[in-house]
Amino acid sequence: SQKIEQNSEALNIQEGKTATLTCNYTNYSPAYLQWYRQDPGRGPVFLLLIRENEKEKRKERLKVTFDTTLKQSLFHITASQPADSATYLCALDQDNAGNMLTFGGGTRLMVKP
């Protein structure tokens, strides 16, 4: 089955800098990959989806890349703000139908003012 690795250590950055989070996976490349944000005590919230034929996807200050050769996705937040502090999860679909999403353990981002 698919194994997903995200840096379990918290990422601490200064406000205004770009945060880059990594998601690595093993085995086959999925048809798409998703990123979610989770605040403490809350459920994850969907942010972005990128398909295997897309190299890059942007939404406001967020950018996701998907490298099927490296089996890696990078998640960038530009001009980071303290309000961006949260845990970010990547997820891969094992059956390409959304029924078997496998999540990484998440990376906690702390943006300091």
Add this chain to the structure above:
Amino acid sequence: DVKVTQSSRYLVKRTGEKVFLECVQDMDHENMFWYRQDPGLGLRLIYFSYDVKMKEKGDIPEGYSVSREKKERFSLILESASTNQTSMYLCASLGGPGANVLTFGAGSRLTVL
């Protein structure tokens, strides 16, 4: 916006008690899911349902059962709660903004004493 509502945010139960966790979605989605989330282990899929009265096992179904009597409602049942089932339980519905995206509830934190 899709809304997924979990009726209980916090529960404290004793070992051996039967526990019901209820989840309701308001967007007529076919697929619903139950995950549990534990520190260091990420989100793990317990069960999902793709239609009324239909269910499929996820990665960790042991000790759990589910019920889907109506399309909008998906219940997770712990027949005899044990301390190792202390966790955050997250319900999700498939079909948020874009295809194959999960919309999660706020979570139910269960403590089994």
